[in-house]
Amino acid sequence: ALRVIIALVLSALADAPVHDRPGEYLRDRHWDVRHLDLDLRIDPPAGEVSGTATHTVTPLGRRSQWLQFDQVGLDIMRVQVDGQTVDNYRTTDETLRIPMPAEGMSHEVAVTYSATPINGMHFRGPSRGDRSIEAFTQGEDDDNRYWFPGWDFPSDKFTVSTELTVPSELTALAVGELKGKTEIGTGWTQWSYALEQPITNYLVTVAIGEYTETEVADGVLVYTPEGVSADDARWALGKVSDMIPWVTEWTGGIAHPYPLYRQVVTQNFLYGAMENPTLVTFHDRYVVAEDDPRPWRSEDVVMHELAHQWFGNLVTTYGWSDMWLNEGFATLLAYDWMHERYGEAYAAEDAFGKRRSALRDTRPMAARAHTRVGSSEHTDQYVQGATVLRWVRDYIGKQAFDQGVHQYLMRHSGEYVSSEDLRRALEETGGRDLTWLFDQFVHGEGHPTLTTSWEHEEGVLTIKATTNEDWDFPLEVAIGTADGVLMRSVWIGDDGAQLTVDMEEPPDWVVVDPHAYTLATIESEQPTGAWVAALGADDPWIQMAAITQLSEDSGGEVVEPLVAIIDSEAHPVFRAAAVEVLGKLGTASATAALLGLLEDESAPIREAAIDALGTVPTTPQVTEALLRAARYERDDRASASAMAR
Numbered sequence: 001a002l003r004v005i006i007a008l009v010l011s012a013l014a015d016a017p018v019h020d021r022p023g024e025y026l027r028d029r030h031w032d033v034r035h036l037d038l039d040l041r042i043d044p045p046a047g048e049v050s051g052t053a054t055h056t057v058t059p060l061g062r063r064s065q066w067l068q069f070d071q072v073g074l075d076i077m078r079v080q081v082d083g084q085t086v087d088n089y090r091t092t093d094e095t096l097r098i099p100m101p102a103e104g105m106s107h108e109v110a111v112t113y114s115a116t117p118i119n120g121m122h123f124r125g126p127s128r129g130d131r132s133i134e135a136f137t138q139g140e141d142d143d144n145r146y147w148f149p150g151w152d153f154p155s156d157k158f159t160v161s162t163e164l165t166v167p168s169e170l171t172a173l174a175v176g177e178l179k180g181k182t183e184i185g186t187g188w189t190q191w192s193y194a195l196e197q198p199i200t201n202y203l204v205t206v207a208i209g210e211y212t213e214t215e216v217a218d219g220v221l222v223y224t225p226e227g228v229s230a231d232d233a234r235w236a237l238g239k240v241s242d243m244i245p246w247v248t249e250w251t252g253g254i255a256h257p258y259p260l261y262r263q264v265v266t267q268n269f270l271y272g273a274m275e276n277p278t279l280v281t282f283h284d285r286y287v288v289a290e291d292d293p294r295p296w297r298s299e300d301v302v303m304h305e306l307a308h309q310w311f312g313n314l315v316t317t318y319g320w321s322d323m324w325l326n327e328g329f330a331t332l333l334a335y336d337w338m339h340e341r342y343g344e345a346y347a348a349e350d351a352f353g354k355r356r357s358a359l360r361d362t363r364p365m366a367a368r369a370h371t372r373v374g375s376s377e378h379t380d381q382y383v384q385g386a387t388v389l390r391w392v393r394d395y396i397g398k399q400a401f402d403q404g405v406h407q408y409l410m411r412h413s414g415e416y417v418s419s420e421d422l423r424r425a426l427e428e429t430g431g432r433d434l435t436w437l438f439d440q441f442v443h444g445e446g447h448p449t450l451t452t453s454w455e456h457e458e459g460v461l462t463i464k465a466t467t468n469e470d471w472d473f474p475l476e477v478a479i480g481t482a483d484g485v486l487m488r489s490v491w492i493g494d495d496g497a498q499l500t501v502d503m504e505e506p507p508d509w510v511v512v513d514p515h516a517y518t519l520a521t522i523e524s525e526q527p528t529g530a531w532v533a534a535l536g537a538d539d540p541w542i543q544m545a546a547i548t549q550l551s552e553d554s555g556g557e558v559v560e561p562l563v564a565i566i567d568s569e570a571h572p573v574f575r576a577a578a579v580e581v582l583g584k585l586g587t588a589s590a591t592a593a594l595l596g597l598l599e600d601e602s603a604p605i606r607e608a609a610i611d612a613l614g615t616v617p618t619t620p621q622v623t624e625a626l627l628r629a630a631r632y633e634r635d636d637r638a639s640a641s642a643m644a645r
Contacts, residue, residue, distance in 0.1 A: 030064035050114035070145035070152035120146030134209035139202035157198035217241035252406030275308030293603035307333035328385020345574035358384035396430030404429035466496035480508035535561035576608035583612025603635035
């Protein structure tokens with residue numbers, strides 16, 4: 001009797017419903033999807049999709065009697081397994097459960113259905129206030145279930161073939177290479193695509209619209225809808241043809257994993273862009289003209305999506321908890337590209353800005369499996385992920401980091417990864433233990449607050465650092481002297497740290513963590529004169545570190561060096577950071593400087609000045625200046641900022 005009970009329990013466990021909680025570490029998977037074929041008719045004006053999704057599946061582990069797919073709002077009309085109609089399938093509001101044969105190692109499961117999707121597939125057209133008719137999809141995180149049934153979780157990969165029947169006046173795009181185009185009846189055309197490289201479910205996508213095709217380079221294409229300049233799209237998105245060999249070199253010689261690279265611009269895409277292999281989707285706001293006052297603003301997004309072809313598509317995380325591996329690397333590669341293209345000042349502002357954003361959220365970036373803390377929500381996996389990667393690159397050295405990343409990609413190409421896979425690869429090539437970094441800043445909650453101060457007595461500089469709780473991490477310190485900059489490092493432990501340096505004269509300034517590696521809120525105490533000296537340093541990283549430490553209490557002495565930075569030849573995003581600090585100061589001299597910047601020739605600086613004037617004490621002069629800017633400002637973004645004040 002006991003054996004019977006145990007057998008029943010095991011059977012029940014094997015056939016238990018697959019739970020799908022946001023942020024859960026890894027779903028149980030009883031069937032392996034090997035191939036997906038979508039044969040669909042899509043009617044964008046009607047907002048409808050219908051057809052058949054056929055999955056080729058094989059059993060995993062203890063054979064389950066049921067195959068479960070995700071689906072929401074699909075009208076299931078027929079289910080077939082190996083060509084035989086199945087009547088006893090079950091549906092809930094979110095699932096489709098299909099009884100499976102007791103024997104056989106490969107089965108074809110065909111689901112015929114129709115839907116008017118409320119998510120996942122999005123329709124545009126004049127009746128909705130858009131310029132032209134269009135339909136496109138967005139799968140990540142788990143919205144593809146709204147337009148086809150499938151395993152809507154990252155932990156499975158499969159090849160894809162797609163047949164799309166659409167109105168003949170429209171172009172149909174899907175992942176993979178175009179295999180054929182056939183007229184089907186009156187006014188309808190079938191487009192056939194196939195992707196031989198396995199991908200995960202959220203990367204399956206289609207786009208249908210009145211597109212103009214522009215070839216940028218061999219195998220690099222851009223598609224634009226009505227109302228979007230094909231020339232501007234070629235300029236803004238076409239840089240990817242130079243980026244592809246750059247990423248190949250960055251990864252140590254790993255070539256672009258897919259047969260071609262297409263970028264489709266859509267009307268009012270849900271997000272900025274999406275990295276679907278062979279068919280990257282972009283919001284139309286990222287098509288910027290060459291003479292745009294902010295021509296760089298789409299470039300990092302183009303690189304981010306390209307980087308995902310290696311980090312996220314070629315190598316994919318098991319579940320959502322480790323998505324920082326995808327987003328962190330894509331953000332890092334975009335940072336490195338922009339650093340190389342636009343210089344140190346741009347990179348410094350970007351690095352400090354990313355760290356500032358990461359510190360706003362105290363949740364774990366990658367919660368460990370089966371822990372209650374932060375299991376359903378995560379901190380910003382983009383900026384904290386990139387900051388962690390910059391930090392470890394500095395800690396083990398660039399050469400070891402590059403070797404470790406190359407090993408990580410090669411070892412797991414076409415497969416799945418977790419945070420531990422990256423940690424092991426970097427420890428093997430770098431020879432240093434990284435558990436302190438991963439335990440605290442990848443899997444752990446919160447961030448330290450680091451308070452520093454210094455004093456100089458009898459030829460000795462003493463730098464003291466304390467943290468709010470028990471933390472362990474390395475810290476870089478820059479010391480400005482008449483003979484140049486001294487770089488020192490110290491390990492912060494439970495009791496903080498103390499660093500001593502023999503120096504006959506007091507330092508000009510001391511800057512803690514000058515390259516924004518440390519995921520900590522830093523509160524540095526030193527005389528105002530030292531901050532003034534740091535602002536005048538011939539190093540944008542030191543200047544940026546000083547800018548981040550200034551506040552309304554910094555005093556009027558810092559206005560002049562801030563204005564000097566604003567008047568420099570540095571990149572506008574760096575200069576704009578100094579403009580923002582003038583607004584924090586709010587003094588009469590800072591306000592006067594901001595008013596003068598409303599006539600600056602750089603639109604980003606005028607926009608930053610308008611934003612900063614919105615934070616200073618209101619005076620008739622400030623009010624009049626903002627009203628005048630709202631009326632006469634020639635830059636759209638700066639004008640909109642003025643009108644919002």
